[in-house]
Amino acid sequence: MGYTRADWSAHFSEGRDFRQLGDDEKRLIAEHAPPPAGGRALDACCGTGELAAFLATLGYTVDATDFAEGALARARAERSTVEGVRWLCLDVEEDDPADLHEDGYDVVTLRMAVAFVRDRCRVLRGLGARLRENGTLIVITPVVERTPEERRHIALDEDELVLLTEGFEEAVRFDAAGMAVLVLRKPGGSFASLEKGRPGPQAVAGAAAVVTDPSGRVLLGRSVRNMWEVPGGRIETGESAQAAAVREPAKETGLAAREEDAHVLAVLHDDRADVRRITVVVRITAWEGLLGLPEPHRFLPLGMARSAHPGHPGGLLRAHRPDVARGMAGSAARAGACPLLPVRRRRASGGRRARPDRTAAHADGGVRRPGRLGPLPAGPGRAA
The missing domain is CATH 3.90.79.10 (Nucleoside Triphosphate Pyrophosphohydrolase)
Known part of the structure; x- marks a missing residue:
């Protein structure tokens, strides 16, 4: 599976998708991010739009973004009857976010995508900056220990999950049928670095x-x-x-x-x-x-x-x-x-100028008074 726009577009155009939104995920979203009056949501890396459509049914006006045109084409076709969703082609890592609403969002979601984001802390910090007061960022991802080995490239381990919470003053983790659901609020906290074990000596x-x-x-x-x-x-x-x-x-x-x-x-x-x-x-x-x-x-x-x-x-x-x-x-x-x-x-x-000691011991224990050091023999680092 590729990481370019073209590869992801082909992935979705060929009819492939990720795990469907589960009932536990829906319950946690509804419980921890109920829509306020005039609530607005941002579903980043929306794929074919299943989560964006669910947010709309809760009462949110939704901006759903993805950088894969193949995903957005399916979303527009498969969710054509869903009202209140605006589909936008946008790379959350690289593109100018000018098309997003300047007044922010009450909830921002990122589902089944964070494992593919290269600069995760920066992206989450940017998404958190778009939250309105008391807004919520929800990250949903598979966990390595609950994922078959051949699919672990789509999952995060425990250390990586901890790093996702850095920069938020409030962070709570829930389990949804083996998926980790992170509920993050109050961006602006400090970040910390974490290394996996002792690094091997390089030099x-x-x-x-x-x-x-x-x-x-x-x-x-x-x-x-x-x-x-x-x-x-x-x-x-x-x-x-x-x-x-x-x-x-x-x-x-x-x-x-x-x-x-x-x-x-x-x-x-x-x-x-x-x-x-x-x-x-x-x-x-x-x-x-x-x-x-x-x-x-x-x-x-x-x-x-x-x-x-x-x-x-x-x-x-x-x-x-x-x-x-x-x-x-x-x-x-x-x-x-x-x-x-x-x-x-x-x-x-003692205030007197120190002079070099012109008496030096040989390796064999003898003593030499060399006076001035004579000229060095020519050569690239080795005596002639």
Whole structure:
């Protein structure tokens, strides 16, 4: 069964229909939406017009809408003797509702159709907005647990039924021979989102910290795998990318920073084996502390490497971390400006300017005093 106008028109033109309006449904409608004097009703997605005709017998003046011409052709032919019904070709999701009455409706019905509506909350909110004061929106739908498996595409499960009631201050559910009948009043309540169970993991999220100093040098470390790397790691549960980008350098280098000095530059995506990786590139513009080597089992001595363009780490990263450099360049192009920010070096405690610790431990436990960090070898991320 299709979802286009042409498919639905063919469905009805071929003589097919949905479940007939039952006595329990009629009783509940009459009980919970009795027509006031001059009552007006809107039957959305009316199909062949059975419910619209019933509303007319209750005393309502009815607007019956459907987007399938095949359905409306049958409705006009099969309900030709019913008075007080206006048949309108209208898609409640997409079309301009200008043909509907501006002064609203006392009851709006949506039967056997909500399962096929893509944006249900928005549509119900729109229908609710057309209710007059003390008006009622009635939604009738099959329920998954009471529907044969091969027809469950026309039904809603319990979570989906709960979501239909969001946005209405009053919501009552009734059963009508296995059909759920929702009686909704007083639109304007809050909405809530609901996920079905725990979602399956789609990717591994991490943060890469680009730590620079006022001279434009970038903090890089040569890993024991002989790779030049920026500090970074996985974003933990409940943690922001900025928080991870502050935490990882503190753990790997001993430098402390604050989240307000961490600025997202770009988001990178790549695949490693069968794992999708999402890396948020974050620039750290202020930090304090002494550069150390808390994890000698992972890194050789760390240091600030000078870029060919002082104040702009892009040249250095293009040579040794091209993935991060591409992400920064893409961020600048999208924003229309360079993503680099002013760098501030905070003073360490005691008021004296902190200097990098030029003594770093090797992975084998030895000690080296390297003086200045020499030039990095050329290559796309791997040491020569």
